[in-house]
Amino acid sequence: MRLCASCPVVVLLTLLLCGQAFGKSKEPKKNDGKLDIPLPVNQDAKTLVIPVYNTDGKLQMNFEIGMARRIDAEQMRMSKATVETYGDDGQRDLRIVLPQSMFNLETRVVTSDGKVTIERTDFRLTGTGLNFNTQTRTGTLTGDIKMEIYDRSEEIE
Secondary structure: OEEEOOHHHHHHHHHHHHOHHHOOOOOOOOOOOOOOOOOOOOOEEEEEEEEEEOOOOOEEEEEEEEEEEEOOOOEEEEEEEEEEEEOOOOOEEEEEEEEEEEEEOOOOEEEEOOOEEEEEOOEEEEEOEEEEEOOOOEEEEEOOOEEEEOOOHHHHO
């Protein structure tokens, strides 16, 4: 099934990222404060991997960045980035593919004005803009939004 829309998908995306649509915890993850990336200002790094753990030591997010450039103390430009989120069970929940994006290390918000793909085992969303808060796992997908929902009934039986 393929749906094309704008506003309803933004609401759905927010619910899915929060985990509310599928009975997951509504509480934000407990990893507060600025994310410390060991990359000096105006320096590039190739193939940067940044795991993010919660206070219990469980992996909650993983960044894989093809090219990163620290713009200033708060901003990092990312090229060919993939952000994966993990549930409390340790299983991957979402995969966000960002060819070009910015990451605010202070607010932990990832933004992109280019193509974005969000994948999960049962759906795939694409759009041309993203604003994603990595702490609360909420976000908005904008522009030319398309959603594919996979029929998983065969897998369940």
